[in-house]
Amino acid sequence: MLLAKYFIAFKNVLQSEIEFRANTLIRFFISLITLVSIFYLWNDVFSARAEIAGYTKEQIITYYILITFILASVITFSPVADNIRNGELSMYITRPISYIWYQYWLALAQRFMRVLIGLPILIIIFIIFREHVYIVTNPLSYLILLVTVFSAMNLLFFIDILINFLEFWFTNSWGMNMVFDYISSIFSGALIPLAFLPSWLITIGNFLPYQYTGAFLIDAFIGRISFDQTLLGILIQFVWMIILYIMSRIVWHLGLKRYEAYGS
Amino acid sequence: MALNIRLKKEFSLAIIHLKLNTMVRMEDKITFLFMNVGIIIRIILVVIFFQAIYTKVNVIGGWSYAEVLVLVGTWELINAIAWATFFRGGFRRMPGFMRRGELDSLLVRPVNLKTYFIYDNNDILFGSLPIIFAVILIMYGASISSMDINLPYYLFIILFALIIQYFFVIILSSINFWTIVEQTMHLFINTMRLGRYPITIYKGIARTALTVLVPVACIYSFPVQALFGKLKITDLGIMFGVLICFYLLSNYIWNIGLRRYESTGY
Numbered sequence: 001m002l003l004a005k006y007f008i009a010f011k012n013v014l015q016s017e018i019e020f021r022a023n024t025l026i027r028f029f030i031s032l033i034t035l036v037s038i039f040y041l042w043n044d045v046f047s048a049r050a051e052i053a054g055y056t057k058e059q060i061i062t063y064y065i066l067i068t069f070i071l072a073s074v075i076t077f078s079p080v081a082d083n084i085r086n087g088e089l090s091m092y093i094t095r096p097i098s099y100i101w102y103q104y105w106l107a108l109a110q111r112f113m114r115v116l117i118g119l120p121i122l123i124i125i126f127i128i129f130r131e132h133v134y135i136v137t138n139p140l141s142y143l144i145l146l147v148t149v150f151s152a153m154n155l156l157f158f159i160d161i162l163i164n165f166l167e168f169w170f171t172n173s174w175g176m177n178m179v180f181d182y183i184s185s186i187f188s189g190a191l192i193p194l195a196f197l198p199s200w201l202i203t204i205g206n207f208l209p210y211q212y213t214g215a216f217l218i219d220a221f222i223g224r225i226s227f228d229q230t231l232l233g234i235l236i237q238f239v240w241m242i243i244l245y246i247m248s249r250i251v252w253h254l255g256l257k258r259y260e261a262y263g264s
Numbered sequence: 265m266a267l268n269i270r271l272k273k274e275f276s277l278a279i280i281h282l283k284l285n286t287m288v289r290m291e292d293k294i295t296f297l298f299m300n301v302g303i304i305i306r307i308i309l310v311v312i313f314f315q316a317i318y319t320k321v322n323v324i325g326g327w328s329y330a331e332v333l334v335l336v337g338t339w340e341l342i343n344a345i346a347w348a349t350f351f352r353g354g355f356r357r358m359p360g361f362m363r364r365g366e367l368d369s370l371l372v373r374p375v376n377l378k379t380y381f382i383y384d385n386n387d388i389l390f391g392s393l394p395i396i397f398a399v400i401l402i403m404y405g406a407s408i409s410s411m412d413i414n415l416p417y418y419l420f421i422i423l424f425a426l427i428i429q430y431f432f433v434i435i436l437s438s439i440n441f442w443t444i445v446e447q448t449m450h451l452f453i454n455t456m457r458l459g460r461y462p463i464t465i466y467k468g469i470a471r472t473a474l475t476v477l478v479p480v481a482c483i484y485s486f487p488v489q490a491l492f493g494k495l496k497i498t499d500l501g502i503m504f505g506v507l508i509c510f511y512l513l514s515n516y517i518w519n520i521g522l523r524r525y526e527s528t529g530y
Contacts, residue, residue, distance in 0.1 A: 023446060030447055033454040036470065037461050044325050044465040045317055052320045175298025182305040191309055196316040 005097055006105040013109035017117075024117045031072040032125065038064045039129070053195040054224065058134040060193065063218045065133065067190055069122050070217065073114040074153050076107055080164035081173050089259065100161065100248055107157050115149075134222055144230055145221045151237040152213040158244035159184075159209065165248070168255030189215025209240040270376075277375065278383035289389045300393045303340075307397055310336050310460070325464035332462065333405030335488045339460050340398035342425055342483060348391025350430050354381035355437040356449050362440045365527040378434060378518065411492045418491035424507055425483040429456075431510035432479065434518055441521030459484035479506045 017024065039061060046057035055063070080103060083089040092099050126133055136142070163180050166173040185191045186201070187210035194202055194215045205211055212233065220230040289296065311333065318329045327335070354361070354370065354377070361367045370377055406413050436452055439445055459480030466474055475481040482503045489495040 026445065027447055027450065030451045030454050033451075034457050037458045037465075040465045040467070040470065041324070041461050045321055048321070170294050171292075175295035175302065178302035179298050179305060182302055182309055186309050186312070192313050192316055196320075197312070198316075201312070 010105045010109040013106050014113055017113035021117055028072055028118045028121050059222055061132050062134040065125055066218050067214050071190055073118050074111050074156050076110045078160050078164050080161055081167040084167040111153050141221050148217040154241050155209055155213050158248050162248050165251045165255050168258045184210050188213050212237045274379055281383050282386055285386055286389045303394045325462040327462040330405050330409035334402050337398045337401035338487050339484050344391055344394035346429055348387045350382045351433055352387050353385040355433050358437040358440040359444050359446050359448055362444050368527045413491050414493050418487055421487040421490040425487050428479055428507050428510055429483050431514040434514040438517040438521045441524050476506055482506050
């Protein structure tokens with residue numbers, strides 16, 4: 001019963017995403033344009049070598065296809081900063097709902113639909129690149145991918161909402177968003193697999209949650225890390241989720257004390 | 265004489281817009297600070313990316329590390345100029361104009377719309393620092409290279425690259441006359457990302473397509489090849505051909521699109 005009101009919001013977003021599925025599809029296609037350059041770049045890099053930093057050419061191409069797909073699915077626009085900036089937040093805080101959980105269900109619905117809409121495109125890409133990709137045959141790996149992608153969605157939601165809450169202190173936080181996006185792109189492994197990075201950057205990355213939103217998912221899926229390491233990684237994802245949830249609650253309460261409901 | 269008057273009018277309008285846009289931007293100092301921190305981080309990340317690859321290989325598509333640094337700098341420089349001028353202007357906002365029927369209010373103004381969009385939302389203040397960072401990277405890349413450099417030739421080719429990119433943006437934005445593509449900006453950025461790597465990594469039809477259809481080779485790789493004296497005369501000829509074709513095509517598509525345009529919205 002407690003979840004019923006959030007489930008209505010979830011259903012509304014699902015319907016809206018279905019209605020604008022063409023828009024989502026176009027967005028996916030556009031995001032995947034960069035895969036062309038990634039494919040040619042790594043083809044060239046691997047032209048004289050069979051393996052670099054523990055990756056074969058097939059593994060690295062699979063890595064980029066999956067990470068591009070996952071990030072295109074799970075990175076969604078968050079209205080939180082806008083709500084704070086233009087005073088719309090007042091509308092939500094007077095309702096008998098938790099604003100954080102309300103936003104969580106909206107984001108979950110958006111991400112869920114994007115994964116579903118994008119899945120046929122992913123399959124087509126794998127068919128096109130079939131001679132250059134690493135095909136995972138172990139069914140357990142697919143189950144691991146589902147679990148880790150779901151956890152990554154949750155992690156990204158809490159990271160995202162925390163950054164958006166900065167709007168309580170700064171009038172326009174998109175500059176900060178941009179900085180966090182770049183930091184995320186390196187430590188999540190979206191830019192380059194973490195194994196290629198210098199050791200000092202890997203050390204910094206180990207203290208941050210970002211690798212559990214990207215590189216870890218793919219490395220676990222393609223079997224670059226052992227089953228025990230995968231289980232430990234899932235546990236770390238869970239711990240980060242709790243830490244980020246607590247942080248977002250604290251920042252939310254601190255932010256509300258500063259909130260002055262600007263706008264009309 | 266008429267051209268002279270028109271140029272003076274456009275120039276004075278550009279100055280007025282520059283003053284207004286700069287005043288608006290000055291109100292947003294925190295964003296300015298973080299945006300520039302973000303741009304420095306982005307450039308450092310791309311350098312880390314290539315550095316990581318160059319620890320494993322000596323060349324990428326026959327290009328040395330120094331050449332790739334100049335390529336990254338050139339990519340940042342051209343995009344920063346495009347962002348500060350024509351791309352940040354009306355072209356980026358075309359989907360919104362079409363959806364809300366706002367193009368009418370712009371069409372009735374006594375200006376050439378394609379020229380007006382170069383400066384209407386210019387952002388010299390926010391655009392200047394990325395340009396400085398890009399120039400520093402280009403200078404660093406050139407300094408660690410053992411090759412001779414030809415700066416005037418590079419600047420000349422950069423100018424033509426910018427003009428080609430401008431025509432490309434017009435063509436891309438004109439799609440909105442037929443079907444509104446909300447992600448025009450996203451499409452432009454991702455297409456241009458194809459040019460962040462040396463054109464020589466692409467083979468066969470992909471290289472041809474990226475030279476003449478989506479001319480990222482002309483926009484990013486050719487200027488770098490010109491700087492190091494590696495631009496072949498045939499490539500220069502192709503570049504001029506692309507420039508003329510894109511000029512004609514952008515004019516044609518834009519004019520056909522304008523004729524199709526029916527004011528919608530409220």
